[in-house]
Amino acid sequence: xxxxxxxxxxxxxxxxxxxxxxxxxxxxxxxxxxxxxxxxxxxxxxxxxxxxxxxxxxxxxxxxxxxxxxxxxxxxxxxxxxxxxxxxxxxxxxxxxxxxxxxxxxxxxxxxxxxxxxxxxxxxxxxxxxxxxxxxxxxxxxxxxxxxxxxxxxxxxxxxxxxxxxxxxxxxxxxxxxxxxxxxxxxxxxxxxxxxxxxxxxxxxxxxxxxxxxxxxxxxxxxxxxxxxxxxxxxxxxxxxxxxxxxxxxxxxxxxxxxxxxxxxxxxxxxxxxxxxxxxxxxxxxxxxxxxxxxxxxxxxxxxxxxxxxxxxxxxxxxxxxxxxxxxxxxxxxxxxxxxxxxxxxxxxxxxxxxxxxxxxxxxxxxxxxxxxxxxxxxxxxxxxxxxxxxxx
Amino acid sequence: xxxxxxxxxxxxxxxxxxxxxxxxxxxxxxxxxxxxxxxxxxxxxxxxxxxxxxxxxxxxxxxxxxxxxxxxxxxxxxxxxxxxxxxxxxxxxxxxxxxxxxxxxxxxxxxxxxxxxxxxxxxxxxxxxxxxxxxxxxxxxxxxxxxxxxxxxxxxxxxxxxxxxxxxxxxxxxxxxxxxxxxxxxxxxxxxxxxxxxxxxxxxxxxxxxxxxxxxxxxxxxxxxxxxxxxxxxxxxxxxxxxxxxxxxxxxxxxxxxxxxxxxxxxxxxxxxxxxxxxxxxxxxxxxxx
Numbered sequence: 108x109x110x111x112x113x114x115x116x117x118x119x120x121x122x123x124x125x126x127x128x129x130x131x132x133x134x135x136x137x138x139x140x141x142x143x144x145x146x147x148x149x150x151x152x153x154x155x156x157x158x159x160x161x162x163x164x165x166x167x168x169x170x171x172x173x174x175x176x177x178x179x180x181x182x183x184x185x186x187x188x189x190x191x192x193x194x195x196x197x198x199x200x201x202x203x204x205x206x207x208x209x210x211x212x213x214x215x216x217x218x219x220x221x222x223x224x225x226x227x228x229x230x231x232x233x234x235x236x237x238x239x240x241x242x243x244x245x246x247x248x249x250x251x252x253x254x255x256x257x258x259x260x261x262x263x264x265x266x267x268x269x270x271x272x273x274x275x276x277x278x279x280x281x282x283x284x285x286x287x288x289x290x291x292x293x294x295x296x297x298x299x300x301x302x303x304x305x306x307x308x309x310x311x312x313x314x315x316x317x318x319x320x321x322x323x324x325x326x327x328x329x330x331x332x333x334x335x336x337x338x339x340x341x342x343x344x345x346x347x348x349x350x351x352x353x354x355x356x357x358x359x360x361x362x363x364x365x366x367x368x369x370x371x372x373x374x375x376x377x378x379x380x381x382x383x384x385x386x387x388x389x390x391x392x393x394x395x396x397x398x399x400x401x402x403x404x405x406x407x408x409x410x411x412x413x414x415x416x417x418x419x420x421x422x423x424x425x426x427x428x429x430x431x432x433x434x435x436x437x438x439x440x441x442x443x444x445x446x447x448x449x450x451x452x453x454x455x456x457x458x459x460x461x462x463x464x465x466x467x468x469x470x471x472x473x474x475x476x477x478x479x480x481x482x483x484x485x486x487x488x489x490x491x492x493x494x495x496x497x498x499x500x
Numbered sequence: 501x502x503x504x505x506x507x508x509x510x511x512x513x514x515x516x517x518x519x520x521x522x523x524x525x526x527x528x529x530x531x532x533x534x535x536x537x538x539x540x541x542x543x544x545x546x547x548x549x550x551x552x553x554x555x556x557x558x559x560x561x562x563x564x565x566x567x568x569x570x571x572x573x574x575x576x577x578x579x580x581x582x583x584x585x586x587x588x589x590x591x592x593x594x595x596x597x598x599x600x601x602x603x604x605x606x607x608x609x610x611x612x613x614x615x616x617x618x619x620x621x622x623x624x625x626x627x628x629x630x631x632x633x634x635x636x637x638x639x640x641x642x643x644x645x646x647x648x649x650x651x652x653x654x655x656x657x658x659x660x661x662x663x664x665x666x667x668x669x670x671x672x673x674x675x676x677x678x679x680x681x682x683x684x685x686x687x688x689x690x691x692x693x694x695x696x697x698x699x700x701x702x703x704x705x706x707x708x709x710x711x712x713x714x715x716x717x718x719x720x721x722x723x724x725x726x727x728x729x730x731x732x733x734x735x736x737x738x739x740x741x742x743x744x745x746x747x748x749x750x751x752x753x754x755x756x757x758x759x760x761x762x763x764x765x766x767x768x769x770x771x772x773x774x775x776x777x778x779x780x781x782x783x784x785x786x787x788x789x790x
Binding site: 347376 | 503506507510511513514607611615616617618619620626627629636637638707710711712714715716717719720750751754755759760762763
């Protein structure tokens with residue numbers, strides 16, 4: 108009897124040890140927990156944060172209906188960083204304490220930068236997608252992956268298109284008004300690269316503090332310098348504010364914007380300016396054939412008002428989530444952080460249901476979906492159309 | 501010259517917004533001695549309410565203006581009655597902390613009710629361009645300038661000639677004496693909050709028309725506070741002109757020296773001015789006999 112008890116105790120100990128060794132944080136027999144950090148309470152970017160969550164939600168709901176990740180239900184924990192890098196770090200620490208397995212989003216630009224040391228140290232599989240940030244994957248970090256072209260590539264593609272197709276014999280002169288942060292620095296790299304590659308004449312770059320609304324002096328300086336291509340380097344309402352001032356002075360201007368330029372509220376605010384302007388993207392636009400499956404799933408899993416709030420940010424979040432879930436699925440029952448990172452870097456193709464071309468990473472390239480297309484937006488009608496194919500820059 | 505004149509015009513436009521909000525700070529301070537740090541949020545709440553009146557309830561413009569004024573007055577009076585009056589007799593620091601609490605609450609309330617999206621605010625006079633010589637102004641920018649001048653004139657006349665205005669001045673100068681003369685100081689406080697909400701609310705509507713109705717528009721309250729300090733916290737008209745000065749200096753420094761000065765040039769000016777005139781350009785020097 109005593110012997111039997113010892114054997115049972117030993118078996119229980121071995122079983123406990125084995126479970127402890129195999130179980131990865133955030134993974135149980137029934138669920139896998141993913142984390143998401145977005146600026147839910149930042150007044151300007153909160154709507155984008157919700158659009159990201161809608162994309163994650165659709166992907167998780169679709170996957171869970173098919174049985175989850177090898178029978179484990181997908182659970183997503185959202186945290187708010189209010190677009191403040193210090194908060195992004197706190198939010199990540201909280202999610203780690205609460206036991207997340209991997210990260211679907213880790214805030215925007217500066218937030219990603221702030222969390223990189225922790226993500227790298229703890230080897231947390233992470234998919235950067237909300238705001239492309241090249242240093243996250245260059246140099247390669249084993250557990251960190253990114254989809255989407257950098258702001259530099261997106262804007263450079265637009266400028267290239269403008270210079271080649273829209274100048275009508277005029278000599279191009281380029282200017283940039285950009286936010287004075289990491290996001291703005293990326294915007295300015297497109298400006299610098301375009302000057303170098305196309306030999307463009309230029310006006311000195313101007314910066315502004317986040318939250319600035321009036322751009323009278325900035326536009327007047329651009330006008331005085333004779334700028335006819337402007338990179339409007341704002342995130343949201345700054346773009347129409349600049350365009351409105353330019354329209355007042357009847358400037359003959361081609362305007363390049365980051366992908367937020369396609370968002371409905373921006374297009375509506377641009378309407379009085381009458382400008383036809385440009386934006387860039389790496390996902391199929393909503394309403395296109397490539398977004399059909401996503402939109403069908405969104406109609407199935409989201410509420411009516413949430414469907415109305417969808418944007419390209421929902422598509423990028425959806426694609427990023429799908430990639431992460433497929434990599435997790437490929438690990439089988441033995442789901443570990445090391446395995447998911449290995450699967451992501453394996454070169455295997457991941458499907459995004461038409462939102463992007465099939466995505467693949469490799470051991471020395473953790474960035475994908477970098478090909479961009481240029482979108483032309485007619486502010487008078489609100490209509491937008493892709494004017495180029497997907498191209499790598 | 502073209503650049504200079506347009507920079508000045510641009511500065512006057514944004515300065516008018518700062519000036520209107522600065523005046524609303526000063527109206528409350530002059531009457532009650534309270535610094536209302538929720539001024540930007542009151543401005544935002546009135547602007548959002550006006551947006552609903554015109555874009556959801558489809559009020560015509562002629563009805564929008566009086567409705568907004570009435571609503572703004574009610575909002576101001578409600579805040580005073582619910583949160584400020586119960587604090588009567590408490591240290592001024594505690595009252596200021598209450599206004600900070602109101603500010604945070606109003607910010608959250610606004611996004612809770614209206615969401616995070618920003619929207620345009622169209623009015624019948626927006627969208628045109630007026631050319632005055634080399635100076636270009638949007639019609640809504642011209643409207644802000646006119647509104648600033650009209651509100652400044654009315655505020656001056658109100659405090660100078662009306663019985664209520666004089667009673668408010670009396671309350672600010674010597675509350676005990678005013679009480680002995682039959683002035684109801686609580687009513688004066690209520691009036692001050694109502695008038696202040698009307699002035700900042702009108703500024704908020706114009707901010708929405710100029711830029712967008714957005715959940716971060718309360719920032720204009722912070723940016724306008726230096727205007728009130730510069731002009732003199734006890735001088736509504738002075739605070740208004742403080743706004744114009746800050747707007748013009750900001751644009752000229754950004755245009756001619758360095759763009760980064762736009763946000764800080766006004767503050768640098770304040771430091772210099774306050775070193776010479778601690779009570780602001782138009783404020784009254786307080787003499788204490790010992």
